Amino acid sequence: MKAISLFSGGLDSILAIKLIQEQGIEVEGMYVDLGFEANKEKINYLKEMANKLGIKLHIVDKKEEYIKKILFNPVYGYGKNMNPCIDCHAFMIRSAKELMEKIGASFIISGEVVGQRPMSQRLPALNSVNKLSNADGLILRPLSAKLLPPTIPEIKGWVDRSKLLDISGRDRKRQLELAKKYNLENYESPSGGCLLTDINFAKRLKDYANTLELTPKEIDILKVGRHINYNGYKIIISRNKDENPILKEYNGDKFLKMFTKGFPGPVGLIQANSPQEVKKKAADFMISYTKYDKGDIIIGNEIYEGKKIEKNQIKPYII
Numbered sequence: 001m002k003a004i005s006l007f008s009g010g011l012d013s014i015l016a017i018k019l020i021q022e023q024g025i026e027v028e029g030m031y032v033d034l035g036f037e038a039n040k041e042k043i044n045y046l047k048e049m050a051n052k053l054g055i056k057l058h059i060v061d062k063k064e065e066y067i068k069k070i071l072f073n074p075v076y077g078y079g080k081n082m083n084p085c086i087d088c089h090a091f092m093i094r095s096a097k098e099l100m101e102k103i104g105a106s107f108i109i110s111g112e113v114v115g116q117r118p119m120s121q122r123l124p125a126l127n128s129v130n131k132l133s134n135a136d137g138l139i140l141r142p143l144s145a146k147l148l149p150p151t152i153p154e155i156k157g158w159v160d161r162s163k164l165l166d167i168s169g170r171d172r173k174r175q176l177e178l179a180k181k182y183n184l185e186n187y188e189s190p191s192g193g194c195l196l197t198d199i200n201f202a203k204r205l206k207d208y209a210n211t212l213e214l215t216p217k218e219i220d221i222l223k224v225g226r227h228i229n230y231n232g233y234k235i236i237i238s239r240n241k242d243e244n245p246i247l248k249e250y251n252g253d254k255f256l257k258m259f260t261k262g263f264p265g266p267v268g269l270i271q272a273n274s275p276q277e278v279k280k281k282a283a284d285f286m287i288s289y290t291k292y293d294k295g296d297i298i299i300g301n302e303i304y305e306g307k308k309i310e311k312n313q314i315k316p317y318i319i
Contacts, residue, residue: 001158002026003140004096004105007057009046009188012111012143015178017053019142020109023159027109028056030099032092035063035219036195045188058103062095063216072209076128081202083194086125090132097135107138107153113175114144114168123148143167143175195223207319208234212271217252221269227319228285233274235282237289238266258286261296261303265289270299284309 005017007029017027029050031043039045043059050057070091074084089112096108114123126148130136137152145154145164153159167174179187195201204227208214211234221236224243228235234255238244244267248257258268266289270282283297283306294307 002028002103002105003107003109003153004058004100004103005029005055005109006092006096006111007031007046007050007055008111008193009042009049010111010193011172011175011179011184011187012113012116014049014053014111014184014187015175015182016109016111016142017055018178018182019164020140020159021053023163025159027053028058028103028105029053030058030060030096032095033059033061033063034066034088035216036201038193038195038198039188042193049187058099060095060099062091063219066091067214067216071214075132076125079197081197081199082205083196083202086128087132089129093129093133093135093139097133097138100138106158107140107151108135109140109142111143112141114141114147116168116170140164204319212254215252215254217250218254220246221250221255225269226289228282228314228317229319230278230281230285230317233278234269234271235274235278235285236269237285238268243267256300257298258282259298260286260290261298263290263292263295265292265295272300280304280306285314288314 003020003025005013005027007013020027031046047057070084070087074087076086078084093108100108112126114126130139133139140151140153140159141148142164144167145161146166147168150161154161201222204222207229208222211232224246225236225238228237236247238247247267247269250269254272255269256272258270266286268282268286270279279299282299283304286297287295287306288308288311294305297304297306
């Protein structure tokens with residue numbers, strides 16, 4: 001018997017796996033990569049944790065499908081920002097169901113806890129997730145199973161329901177006790193992982209989507225830099241040397257790259273169809289974030305002379 005587990009790397013998903021492994025069931029983990037993870041080292045962390053748990057890990061890239069089908073048109077709407085949590089969970093379960101059939105697993109497990117998250121883990125929300133995912137009966141939530149209707153694996157006797165739990169609410173005392181029991185440590189914090197819940201990132205994303213079509217290639221550049229909206233055109237300028245490679249490595253077709261010529265400075269991107277007057281202003285913006293009063297800026301295959309302007313004149317355009 002084999003199960004596929006939605007694996008975020010957080011304590012709840014780890015405990016869900018341990019509970020099912022204790023019943024002699026093989027578990028394989030699945031991480032659905034949507035592109036909006038805040039932790040830059042997420043994949044390395046997941047691989048390390050999967051190795052500790054003794055499970056095979058599947059990293060499934062679903063960025064393009066998620067953007068096209070879910071992000072901008074969720075059935076159940078958004079949370080406080082751009083987070084379509086119910087639709088997102090259902091999308092992950094549908095993805096797990098696809099993989100379940102490919103690897104010969106019989107059901108899906110998740111670390112969701114009843115009442116832990118206000119939007120996506122209330123009982124009505126979990127029912128909505130089940131319905132929208134088209135996997136009702138196949139998704140088992142071991143940490144809260146006794147509070148939920150029996151699932152197919154429980155009804156058929158694949159899993160002993162009496163050995164599952166009845167955890168609910170936001171108090172994590174029982175999870176922490178279980179972590180001690182299993183000698184678990186260095187697991188990821190339960191909050192702050194999804195950038196779609198971040199008010200500043202959500203603001204950038206909304207502004208971007210009002211002008212340009214988002215593709216997976218633009219996700220990373222939305223995470224960094226100073227974002228400037230000048231006359232309806234997008235300009236992004238790095239804030240530090242750590243952000244320079246991210247903008248430099250952009251390989252989409254919606255932006256041109258901007259570099260200082262012959263002197264140190266930031267790296268920038270400018271909307272590819274920007275008119276000349278916007279490119280000239282972008283050159284001024286670039287110079288303004290160097291220690292020089294003027295200099296040449298390479299934009300695409302053209303060179304523009306930029307002149308420093310006061311930062312308070314740029315601030316109104318920053319998103």
